[in-house]
Structure formats: structure tokens, C-alpha cells
Amino acid sequence: MAEGMKIRATMQGDVADVKALMSHIMETGLRKDSKTGQLIPAHFINQVTATLNGKTVLDAQWGAAVAKNPFLGFRVKGAKVGDKIVISAVDNHGEKITGEATVA
Amino acid sequence: MNQLRRTFLKGTSAAGTIAVAIAAGLLKPGQVLAAEWNKVAFGATTTADAMKDIGVGGAAESKDILIKAPDIAENGAVVPVEVTSKIPGTTAIMIFVDKNQNPLIANFELSNGTEPYISTRIKMANTSFVRVAVKAGGKAYTASKEVKVTIGGCGG
Numbered sequence: 411m412a413e414g415m416k417i418r419a420t421m422q423g424d425v426a427d428v429k430a431l432m433s434h435i436m437e438t439g440l441r442k443d444s445k446t447g448q449l450i451p452a453h454f455i456n457q458v459t460a461t462l463n464g465k466t467v468l469d470a471q472w473g474a475a476v477a478k479n480p481f482l483g484f485r486v487k488g489a490k491v492g493d494k495i496v497i498s499a500v501d502n503h504g505e506k507i508t509g510e511a512t513v514a
Numbered sequence: 515m516n517q518l519r520r521t522f523l524k525g526t527s528a529a530g531t532i533a534v535a536i537a538a539g540l541l542k543p544g545q546v547l548a549a550e551w552n553k554v555a556f557g558a559t560t561t562a563d564a565m566k567d568i569g570v571g572g573a574a575e576s577k578d579i580l581i582k583a584p585d586i587a588e589n590g591a592v593v594p595v596e597v598t599s600k601i602p603g604t605t606a607i608m609i610f611v612d613k614n615q616n617p618l619i620a621n622f623e624l625s626n627g628t629e630p631y632i633s634t635r636i637k638m639a640n641t642s643f644v645r646v647a648v649k650a651g652g653k654a655y656t657a658s659k660e661v662k663v664t665i666g667g668c669g670g
Binding site for chain 2: 425429436438440456457462465466467468469470471472473474475476477478480481482483484485486487488489
């Protein structure tokens with residue numbers, strides 16, 4: 411399910427506005443398969459880390475109730491045009507998706 | 515894996531102890547709690563338990579936490595939520611939904627210039643209060659906003 415991530419980072423004053431869209435099913439483990447009646451096993455991103463030029467700026471733990479294809483927006487003060495943002499996400503199966511963007 | 519931390523987490527399964535350790539300055543929040551997925555807090559079935567387990571039990575109500583979310587969400591599977599904390603020294607933002615099976619949605623630890631602002635989209639099973647807790651200067655604060663859901667987004 412680890413298909414990828416899109417990130418956009420733009421300067422607004424002295425703050426970098428970062429928007430990330432991750433491609434993930436975010437299955438809660440509470441839904442039943444309509445054909446078999448069995449619970450669909452949970453499969454969701456539970457760790458997200460963002461760095462700016464290698465320094466951690468955000469370290470998040472997620473549960474299964476973050477919406478499918480998660481959106482994450484945050485703002486980093488003191489960033490500059492050309493700085494590199496890297497976001498990596500790991501799901502409960504240990505699959506990793508990573509995206510990067512240059513602050514524009 | 516840091517052996518010391520493992521031992522520590524094992525020895526203090528009661529999250530209250532961790533909260534006390536943080537309050538006493540023995541632990542820096544964000545070092546122990548952020549690195550490890552908090553199974554107990556994410557598995558809690560009430561907001562009060564989840565808040566206790568993640569170290570923000572007894573948080574004080576604050577008007578300086580702004581929650582931007584729709585009054586009525588037509589689709590509980592995708593509810594946009596924007597949180598801004600005006601409390602100086604905010605280091606973490608947590609989002610809970612009271613009526614979800616597991617209320618804790620996410621915990622965001624902020625560092626190195628990240629502003630106390632988070633925008634995301636969450637799932638809500640029912641009409642519920644969306645509660646936000648923040649950690650600032652070793653203290654915990656909270657605020658909430660009701661969101662009416664017409665079609666639930668969990669289970670089914």
C-alpha cells in the first residue's frame with residue numbers, strides 16, 4: 411500500500427507552510443468485509459516524522475482514525491527558500507513511505 | 515533500541531508514573547513518549563483514559579487553543595481539523611474524538627521552530643466533541659468543539 415507522498419512547501423513571510431498528502435488506505439480494523447463478514451485487519455500509518463535540512467521538526471504518532479490518504483499541514487518558522495523538507499511515514503506493517511520537497 | 519528506555523517503559527506501565535516523571539523533570543516529553551507508539555493510549559476507549567495515558571490527564575481548559583472544524587460534517591470519514599495553540603511554549607498537540615471507539619487520533623510533537631499549528635483530516639464515527647490537548651511548558655491544556663456527523667466514518 412506504500413504508494414507515495416506528495417509534499418508542497420512554500421514560504422509565507424518567515425514561515426514555511428508545508429502540506430503533505432500521503433497515499434495510504436488507513437484501514438481501522440473495525441470494518442467488516444461485506445462478503446465474508448470477517449473484520450478487515452487494521453493497516454494504518456502510525457509514525458510520521460518530518461525534518462528540515464535533517465533536523466526533526468515534527469514527530470507524530472497516529473492512530474487508525476486519521477482519514478484515508480492522510481493530509482498533514484504544519485508550519486516551520488525560520489525556514490528559507492531552498493531548504494529541504496523530508497517526511498517519512500511508517501505503518502503498522504512496517505512499510506515506509508517517504509517524500510521530499512524543497513521550500514519554494 | 516535503547517535498553518535503558520525499554521527497561522524504563524516496562525517498569526512504568528502505569529502512564530501516570532510517566533506523567534509524574536515528566537512533571538518532575540526526569541523525562542523530557544518528546545524523547546520517550548514520541549519515539550514509541552503509545553499502544554495503551556491509542557487503545558484507550560475513553561478520552562479521559564487516553565489523555566491520562568498520553569500524559570495530559572487533568573489538562574486545564576483553555577481559550578487559547580483554537581479548533582477549526584466544520585459544525586456539521588456530511589462525511590465522517592473525512593473531517594478536516596485545524597488546530598492552533600496560542601499558548602507560549604507549546605510542544606505537542608493531540609487530537610481526540612470522544613465518541614470514537616478509540617478516542618486518541620494523533621499526537622504531534624513539535625520541535626526546532628515548528629509553529630503550534632496542525633492541519634489534518636480525521637475520521638469520526640458519530641456526532642461528537644473533538645477535543646484537543648496541548649503540552650506547553652510542562653503543563654497540559656485542553657479545548658473542545660462539537661462536530662455533528664451525518665454519515666459515520668468508522669466501522670460499519
